[in-house]
Amino acid sequence: MEADSLSTEIILIHPHQTLGKVKLDWMPQPGNYLEFYGQTYTVLERRHRYQLKTGRYQLHQIALYVQCATRPDEKSWIDGRWVIGDASCSYNACSEMIRCAVNPDGPCKSCNFYEKS
Template sequence: MEQPTLSTEVILTHPQQTIGNVQLDWSPQPGSYLDLDGKTYAVLERHHRYQLRAGRYQLHKIALYVQSAPRPLERSLVAGRWVLGDVSCRFNAQSELIRCAVNPEGPCEACQFYEQSV
């Protein structure tokens, strides 16, 4: 069965401005990446916009708050979600948005702060 498309407003967080309205056939979650007009953006937040129709609220539009970001090369699948960096490191944040506290920009390879997690 084909997934229905939904109108999605893409909003840059800083400076806050709408950078596009697109029809997506997938539901981007925070931490995922979106390519739009040749640029890559990290999804920070997702908001649903509802509209009252015939006495019922129906999902009308999705607003994605994004920031410009390169698509990371170091990702690991942990418990069904993608996290940045080397998850075997003690300092890994286990986050889709930030790699770690001591070396947030990365890369993890040959990082001087690497410590094996226990």
């Protein structure tokens, strides 16, 4: 069974609830954004569920654990991936999920703590 034909369950972390199931044509990684019924979510975790068939385990379903989010306006390309915020700041977390410790909600442009790294 191919990944693009697998059922993907979308689970909201807080409050913990299943939002629904969908078949995706891409493999979301933690930190990716997902549009689902007009709402934007950040993928926090991806789990694979396997099923035993004819003596072998086969990938049966994918579960995505998400939280509500808004797409960040500021992104930087670092080492082949997008990170939130201005990566030239020494406080930037270089993460797809969090901008930095001192100003996690941003924006980077008007941040008083900005330090060129």
